[in-house]
Amino acid sequence: MFRHLTTRILSRPTTVTAARARPFSTDVAAAPAADEAFAEAWKKVIPNIDPPKTPLHFMTPRPSTPSSIPTKLTVNFVLPYASELSAKEVDMVIIPATTGQMGVLPGHVATIAELKPGVMSVHEGNDVTKYFVSSGFAFIHANSYADVIAVEAVPIDQIDPSQVQKGLADFTQKLSSASTDLEKAEAQIGVDVHSALNSALTG
Amino acid sequence: MASSAAVPFWRAAGMTYITYSNICANLVRNCLKEPHKSEALTRERVHFSVSKWVDGKPQKPTIRSDSPEG
Numbered sequence: 001m002f003r004h005l006t007t008r009i010l011s012r013p014t015t016v017t018a019a020r021a022r023p024f025s026t027d028v029a030a031a032p033a034a035d036e037a038f039a040e041a042w043k044k045v046i047p048n049i050d051p052p053k054t055p056l057h058f059m060t061p062r063p064s065t066p067s068s069i070p071t072k073l074t075v076n077f078v079l080p081y082a083s084e085l086s087a088k089e090v091d092m093v094i095i096p097a098t099t100g101q102m103g104v105l106p107g108h109v110a111t112i113a114e115l116k117p118g119v120m121s122v123h124e125g126n127d128v129t130k131y132f133v134s135s136g137f138a139f140i141h142a143n144s145y146a147d148v149i150a151v152e153a154v155p156i157d158q159i160d161p162s163q164v165q166k167g168l169a170d171f172t173q174k175l176s177s178a179s180t181d182l183e184k185a186e187a188q189i190g191v192d193v194h195s196a197l198n199s200a201l202t203g
Numbered sequence: 204m205a206s207s208a209a210v211p212f213w214r215a216a217g218m219t220y221i222t223y224s225n226i227c228a229n230l231v232r233n234c235l236k237e238p239h240k241s242e243a244l245t246r247e248r249v250h251f252s253v254s255k256w257v258d259g260k261p262q263k264p265t266i267r268s269d270s271p272e273g
Contacts, residue, residue, distance in 0.1 A: 081246055098211075117227050117231070132231065134224070134227040134228040134230075134231040135223070135224045135227045135228070136224070151224050151225070151227070151228040152227075152228040152231045152232060152243075154231065154235060154239065158235050158236050158239045159234055159235060159236070160234055160235060160236045160237075160240075163233065163234040163235075164234050167230065167233070167234060181215075181216040181217065182216050182217060182218065184216065185212055185213045185215075185216035185217075185218055186226065188212055188213075189213060189223060189226050189227060189230070190226075190230060193227050193230045193231065194230070194234070197231070197234055
């Protein structure tokens with residue numbers, strides 16, 4: 001007898017969350033911390049045992065988008081082996097997206113950008129810190145938080161110009177002599193990365 | 204059959220994003236100045252062995268290892 005009841009209760013949260021998943025994330029208010037309907041239904045049937053914790057209980061609710069644009073952008077810049085910037089409040093970051101250099105200010109629309117090899121600059125007051133990013137992604141959230149994840153990011157002064165020139169010459173030569181598609185793609189990647197490194201050093 | 208979206212050139216050549224990203228990272232690491240370059244290369248060294256399983260038995264493993272030089 002109770003089995004039917006529990007399957008019905010357990011199926012309820014999925015319909016509730018499915019309805020919540022349909023609106024766009026920009027329209028949704030801060031997510032609730034617990035599923036009220038499930039807890040109430042549980043208490044009606046089994047009042048002596050605490051309701052089990054649903055995944056919603058463990059997830060920190062999405063922070064609400066403030067109604068006025070915040071003055072600073074909070075940036076988290078992470079690499080696989082280190083966290084370069086962690087919740088740092090800055091004025092602007094310029095990221096090398098595949099669609100071009102993108103400037104991110106507080107109040108930027110929520111965006112996911114794939115990054116190409118290029119220079120990322122972090123502007124805080126009058127200081128500008130530049131990093132060369134090999135590739136990665138940038139997630140800009142509606143509440144002026146930006147998460148940039150990169151595989152390799154180095155400050156520009158750690159790049160060796162002679163290696164860059166040598167690499168550029170090598171790969172340009174490989175590109176002209178490449179035969180298979182894969183070789184051409186690898187040589188093209190080499191040319192792209194080295195020319196980006198070159199313009200990072202000169203620009 | 205025409206593709207519905209413009210694919211990047213590396214995807215069209217049969218490469219996945221992870222391969223592309225790792226190649227870019229390796230190229231950048233090779234262009235670093237000396238103390239940072241050796242740090243980066245030691246940090247990214249891997250050592251693993253892969254073996255295919257056939258009929259419930261592992262075949263001869265292939266070992267991929269960036270063993271220390273010298």
